[in-house]
Amino acid sequence: MNIIVKTDKTGIPAADIEALRPDAGMALDRLWSGNEPMTGWVTLPVNRNQEELQRIQEIADIIKDEAELLVVIGIGGSYMGAKAAIEALPKVGPGIEVRFLGNNLCTDYYWETMQEIKEKNTILCVISKSGNTMEVRTAFEVVKPLMVEKYGSVEEASKRILAITDEETGTLRSEVAEYGYSSLVVPGNVGGRYSIGTPVGLLPMAVSGIDIMEFLDGAAECANDPGWDHDLADYAIARHLLEKQGKEVEVFGLCHSRLFYLGEWMKQLFGESEGKEGKGLMPTSLTYSTDLHSMGQYLQEGRQTFMETLMIVDEPSVSIEIPGGPQKGKTVADINEAMIGGVVSAHRQAGIPIAEVHIPKLDTRNFGQLIYFLETTCAITAMLNGVDPFNQPGVEAYKREMHRLLD
Numbered sequence: 506m507n508i509i510v511k512t513d514k515t516g517i518p519a520a521d522i523e524a525l526r527p528d529a530g531m532a533l534d535r536l537w538s539g540n541e542p543m544t545g546w547v548t549l550p551v552n553r554n555q556e557e558l559q560r561i562q563e564i565a566d567i568i569k570d571e572a573e574l575l576v577v578i579g580i581g582g583s584y585m586g587a588k589a590a591i592e593a594l595p596k597v598g599p600g601i602e603v604r605f606l607g608n609n610l611c612t613d614y615y616w617e618t619m620q621e622i623k624e625k626n627t628i629l630c631v632i633s634k635s636g637n638t639m640e641v642r643t644a645f646e647v648v649k650p651l652m653v654e655k656y657g658s659v660e661e662a663s664k665r666i667l668a669i670t671d672e673e674t675g676t677l678r679s680e681v682a683e684y685g686y687s688s689l690v691v692p693g694n695v696g697g698r699y700s701i702g703t704p705v706g707l708l709p710m711a712v713s714g715i716d717i718m719e720f721l722d723g724a725a726e727c728a729n730d731p732g733w734d735h736d737l738a739d740y741a742i743a744r745h746l747l748e749k750q751g752k753e754v755e756v757f758g759l760c761h762s763r764l765f766y767l768g769e770w771m772k773q774l775f776g777e778s779e780g781k782e783g784k785g786l787m788p789t790s791l792t793y794s795t796d797l798h799s800m801g802q803y804l805q806e807g808r809q810t811f812m813e814t815l816m817i818v819d820e821p822s823v824s825i826e827i828p829g830g831p832q833k834g835k836t837v838a839d840i841n842e843a844m845i846g847g848v849v850s851a852h853r854q855a856g857i858p859i860a861e862v863h864i865p866k867l868d869t870r871n872f873g874q875l876i877y878f879l880e881t882t883c884a885i886t887a888m889l890n891g892v893d894p895f896n897q898p899g900v901e902a903y904k905r906e907m908h909r910l911l912d
């Protein structure tokens with residue numbers, strides 16, 4: 506595994522972390538046992554459904570050949586993983602623009618997307634495991650008539666709609682049967698925020714030009730890494746122990762601008778998986794060094810309720826030398842490295858527990874490793890905390906209230 510995780514600056518004694526390794530190991534065994542509900546994502550990268558992967562790639566190739574724009578309609582786990590990957594990763598082949606809709610209810614954003622659909626040859630990809638999510642239904646109902654108007658008939662529009670949803674249930678699956686949309690399946694035993702390795706994440710990634718096999722290879726490397734018996738689970742344990750010590754918040758310090766949406770994905774993953782029964786570190790993310798000039802003061806001298814996890818890309822894809830001034834001859838990466846060193850040193854002086862996740866290079870294989878590592882870490886910490894990582898009763902509560910108000 507290329508990703509390196511360090512917990513030595515968390516302030517948790519190594520012996521305390523080691524003492525919990527057997528418990529973390531038991532959590533991991535449960536994840537791999539095949540007996541726990543909603544753990545289908547655990548084996549996806551290693552026991553691949555080659556037929557489905559081939560179909561995903563074929564559909565993506567057709568979309569890239571025939572369209573200029575893919576509009577993905579989805580929210581939460583049904584868009585966040587793909588968005589994070591598309592923003593972070595290099596594209597290996599020709600890709601087309603992927604735009605997301607249904608991830609908010611902003612009229613002005615809808616309007617911009619509608620103008621794009623009118624102007625560009627478009628395929629719609631509507632993604633919803635339940636098939637009934639209000640934001641997704643609303644967006645889909647708004648843009649469907651646009652597609653019919655643009656392509657001349659319901660039949661022609663339907664040829665340009667791809668649905669990714671549950672195999673059997675939900676309104677979207679019924680519409681697939683009624684209108685003949687192409688479709689792919691969200692596996693029943695994989696929840697939204699763990700679904701990046703299913704068609705939910707893979708199809709938009711492939712359309713954007715990302716090598717999805719490379720991504721899965723990375724995830725498989727992490728899944729198969731023997732380090733889970735010892736140090737790989739330590740970050741999960743440290744997070745659990747820091748919460749027990751009274752920390753309430755985890756700040757993900759993203760030390761690379763292309764990790765911004767990974768931070769958004771992480772907030773959903775950790776927040777929805779761990780925030781229940783009055784437990785869980787509240788996840789938040791900041792981009793460094795940008796946010797050091799807005800939030801740095803608070804981190805250093807504000808209420809010390811948080812731990813910090815630095816997400817560090819060790820090597821940029823290019824090198825840029827500074828041609829003049831006091832730092833002449835150094836590279837921008839040298840300054841970035843000094844910035845990270847400065848953060849670690851200053852924040853440690855302030856007593857902030859710091860974990861570090863090092864990504865040697867921001868490429869697709871490492872990103873696959875990272876995603877799988879974070880999913881597994883999150884599930885282990887939730888299990889150590891004694892909560893179910895795979896439900897989200899609080900989200901359901903808000904949906905119920907919204908429906909009641911609309912009715």
Ligand code: PA5
Nearest residue numbers: 581582583633634635638697698
């Ligand atoms: O992680 C989850 O399960 C949720 O965040 C869902 O992804 C989100 O609510 C969207 O649900 P659906 O895919 O059913 O539209």
